[in-house]
Amino acid sequence: MRSAMYTFVEDFRAEGTAAVLDRVLGTYGCDTVTVAAAYHRARDVTPHGPARVTLRGDGVHFSPPADLFDEARLIPPVQPGALEEPLRELRGTTAERGAHLHGWTVFLHNTTLGLAHPDVTQENCFGDRAAPADLCPAHPDVRAYAVALARSVARQGVDAVVAESLHYGTFGHGYHHERSFVALGAWEEFLLGLCFCAYCVRAAEGRGVDARKARAEAVSMTVGVLDGGAPSSGDLSDLDGLPEPVAAYARARRDTVTSLAAEVAEAVADEGSELVFLDLTGAAKGYGDGLPTGALAADDAWRIGVAPAAVGAVVPGYGLLAYARDPARIGADTAAYRAVLPDACSLRTVLRPGLPDTTDAGALAEKAAAATGHGGADAVDFYHYGLLPYPVLDRIPVALGR
Numbered sequence: 509m510r511s512a513m514y515t516f517v518e519d520f521r522a523e524g525t526a527a528v529l530d531r532v533l534g535t536y537g538c539d540t541v542t543v544a545a546a547y548h549r550a551r552d553v554t555p556h557g558p559a560r561v562t563l564r565g566d567g568v569h570f571s572p573p574a575d576l577f578d579e580a581r582l583i584p585p586v587q588p589g590a591l592e593e594p595l596r597e598l599r600g601t602t603a604e605r606g607a608h609l610h611g612w613t614v615f616l617h618n619t620t621l622g623l624a625h626p627d628v629t630q631e632n633c634f635g636d637r638a639a640p641a642d643l644c645p646a647h648p649d650v651r652a653y654a655v656a657l658a659r660s661v662a663r664q665g666v667d668a669v670v671a672e673s674l675h676y677g678t679f680g681h682g683y684h685h686e687r688s689f690v691a692l693g694a695w696e697e698f699l700l701g702l703c704f705c706a707y708c709v710r711a712a713e714g715r716g717v718d719a720r721k722a723r724a725e726a727v728s729m730t731v732g733v734l735d736g737g738a739p740s741s742g743d744l745s746d747l748d749g750l751p752e753p754v755a756a757y758a759r760a761r762r763d764t765v766t767s768l769a770a771e772v773a774e775a776v777a778d779e780g781s782e783l784v785f786l787d788l789t790g791a792a793k794g795y796g797d798g799l800p801t802g803a804l805a806a807d808d809a810w811r812i813g814v815a816p817a818a819v820g821a822v823v824p825g826y827g828l829l830a831y832a833r834d835p836a837r838i839g840a841d842t843a844a845y846r847a848v849l850p851d852a853c854s855l856r857t858v859l860r861p862g863l864p865d866t867t868d869a870g871a872l873a874e875k876a877a878a879a880t881g882h883g884g885a886d887a888v889d890f891y892h893y894g895l896l897p898y899p900v901l902d903r904i905p906v907a908l909g910r
């Protein structure tokens with residue numbers, strides 16, 4: 509079973525590259541290291557230290573190449589220690605051990621860039637720029653940034669660039685201290701996360717959508733709860749549940765994301781690597797408790813502007829985050845993506861070996877089998893080396909049958 513382990517540069521720096529590779533490639537039996545090359549702000553409990561709680565900033569673990577960024581408006585912040593080029597070192601050491609190296613790249617989720625350049629962030633139906641973490645995939649400067657970032661990660665010599673957040677953000681996670689004392693239903697929350705910036709509007713209009721009507725409809729559907737009305741009931745169901753102008757507007761976003769994925773994939777291929785597109789829908793559904801409900805992730809990807817079949821046609825690899833306790837759900841989620849992705853597009857299923865999804869090694873083994881059985885995923889990946897206690901990581905070799 510092919511398998512990658514998600515890691516941070518900080519894990520290697522803290523524990524020593526050889527010691528971490530001994531565990532990941534030797535003890536656990538993974539064949540690929542997926543390391544964060546461009547990451548976002550976080551405060552993480554890191555159980556096997558030496559820092560037991562780690563603060564991370566937005567930014568990249570390399571020097572942004574001058575030819576890609578000298579003329580650019582959006583330049584990635586640089587992480588501490590980037591000048592030591594830790595990814596190049598890791599490329600060398602993983603190659604010596606015959607392992608693959610993937611560069612995990614967070615693209616459009618970047619609070620530092622969003623706060624410095626509010627005009628490139630998502631704008632809601634009321635005209636508020638209130639999602640500094642979510643750069644809009646329709647904005648030309650953001651698209652140029654994504655292509656340059658992808659090229660620069662590929663140039664680190666990685667076998668694949670794993671793209672996180674190369675799509676629209678959601679209202680529930682647009683900043684890092686969100687508050688709402690208004691009861692928002694699932695539909696109101698979705699509508700508040702829709703971007704109506706000039707570029708999104710232009711893109712929708714280019715597809716024959718009446719963006720003005722869509723915006724007015726989004727306002728009228730949301731303003732009710734803000735005025736004290738009852739929130740919409742139930743989970744987000746099919747997009748067809750929305751009035752047509754908004755549904756058409758939300759559908760149009762998928763073309764924006766597909767064309768961006770295509771541009772980025774082409775740039776990555778041009779640098780001699782290949783793109784794996786991570787679809788965060790499964791994480792959005794099961795992140796908190798591992799109990800996703802309602803439709804399978806593939807059928808709900810429209811919530812972040814993703815059409816899996818269309819994206820799969822322009823990228824060589826696709827990843828789904830199967831954040832669920834139930835192995836049957838993981839099997840079904842994987843099968844649903846496999847069914848719509850073209851044969852040429854490989855599929856990776858990402859599992860969480862511990863809280864809140866998995867209780868023991870047997871359960872993890874069941875999930876890995878569910879993901880890869882019946883011609884499902886080509887690989888099972890584990891999230892995440894630095895965030896899990898050693899006894900939880902020890903479930904991985906059992907799951908991989910090592």
Ligand SMILES: [Zn+2]
Pocket residue numbers: 548617641681683
């Ligand atoms: Zn975030």
Ligand SMILES: [Zn+2]
Pocket residue numbers: 629630631644645646647703704705706707708709
């Ligand atoms: Zn926009």
